Amino acid sequence: MKKTMTFGRTAAFALPLIMAGGIAAAGGLSAPIETVAPTPVAAPAPAPMRGSDWTGFYAGAQLGYGELEADAGVLTPSDPNGAIYGVHAGYMYDLGSIVLGAELDFDGTNIDVDTPALELDSIFRAKLRVGYDAGAFLPYLTAGYVEAETSGATNGTTDGDFYGIGFAYKMNNNLLVGAEVLQHDFDGGVLGGANLEATTATARVSYKF
Numbered sequence: 263m264k265k266t267m268t269f270g271r272t273a274a275f276a277l278p279l280i281m282a283g284g285i286a287a288a289g290g291l292s293a294p295i296e297t298v299a300p301t302p303v304a305a306p307a308p309a310p311m312r313g314s315d316w317t318g319f320y321a322g323a324q325l326g327y328g329e330l331e332a333d334a335g336v337l338t339p340s341d342p343n344g345a346i347y348g349v350h351a352g353y354m355y356d357l358g359s360i361v362l363g364a365e366l367d368f369d370g371t372n373i374d375v376d377t378p379a380l381e382l383d384s385i386f387r388a389k390l391r392v393g394y395d396a397g398a399f400l401p402y403l404t405a406g407y408v409e410a411e412t413s414g415a416t417n418g419t420t421d422g423d424f425y426g427i428g429f430a431y432k433m434n435n436n437l438l439v440g441a442e443v444l445q446h447d448f449d450g451g452v453l454g455g456a457n458l459e460a461t462t463a464t465a466r467v468s469y470k471f
Contacts, residue, residue, distance in 0.1 A: 314397050314432055316361045319471045321351040322438070326464030328373055330382065336456045338377035346371045346385070346462055356395060361402070363391035369462070380414035385446075385460075387424060398432040400440075408446050410460070420458070422448040430468070438468040 329343040352365030366388055373382040386409045393402030405425040412418060426444035433439060446460040 314395065316354045316356040316393075316395060316400060316470075319351070319353050320438060320468045321349070321471075322466060322468030323347075323349050324367070324369070324442070324464040324466040326462060328369075328371055328382075328385075328460055328462040330373060330375065331459045331461070333456045336378075337375055339375075342373050342375045344371060344373040346373075346464065348385075350466070350468070352389070352391075354391075354393075359395055361391075361393040361395050361400060363389075363393070363402070365389040365391060365404075369464075375414075378415050380412045380417075382410060382460075383413050384411045385409070385462075386411075387444075391428075393430075400430045400432075402428055402430070404428060404442070404444070408448070410446075410448060420448045422446060428466075430466075432470075436470050438466075438470055440466045440468070442466060 325347050326345070327343065328346045329341055330337065331341060346369045348367060348369035350365055350367035352363055354361050354363040367386075369385045369387075371382045371384065375381070387406060388408075389404050389406040391402045391404045393400045403425075404427070406423065407421065408424045409419055409421040412420070424444050424446040426442060428440060428442035430438045430440035441464065443463045444461070446462070448458040448460070
């Protein structure tokens with residue numbers, strides 16, 4: 263009976279040790295947990311830079327300076343000048359990098375000539391424009407037809423052509439600011455055939471619809 267109890271007590275102590283040894287040998291609880299490194303995810307490529315959409319109608323006003331030039335000795339003073347001010351309206355179509363446009367503008371002036379006695383009262387232009395879409399910035403070339411109205415000793419109209427450069431900048435989706443410099447060549451009708459030229463520089467503000 264004592265042998266039986268001793269054997270049972272020994273077996274009771276030995277069994278947990280045997281089980282623990284078997285678990286350790288099998289890599290049970292003491293086995294290290296393998297971790298898998300996350301697969302790196304490539305960042306998306308940045309979206310390509312795109313220009314701003316300039317398509318649409320616009321209208322606004324301009325204010326600036328004008329100067330007349332003619333053949334030597336024809337005008338007194340030799341380079342009469344003064345303020346110009348007016349309004350404009352047009353339409354632009356954005357092709358991507360290139361922006362095409364057409365515009366009408368009208369300027370009043372206070373440029374007076376002593377000899378011959380005349381006043382340049384107004385200038386009307388019909389413009390074509392081609393520009394480069396640089397986002398919020400639009401530099402452009404412009405050219406077209408011009409007609410000037412004079413009063414005084416030579417009362418009437420004279421026409422010709424013009425060309426120039428300008429730029430527009432988007433303050434927001436609707437408000438545009440810019441500037442323009444234009445060179446005009448008239449047919450000389452108001453000066454008895456003498457060549458008459460005019461240079462204008464204006465600051466412009468427009469609302470794009």
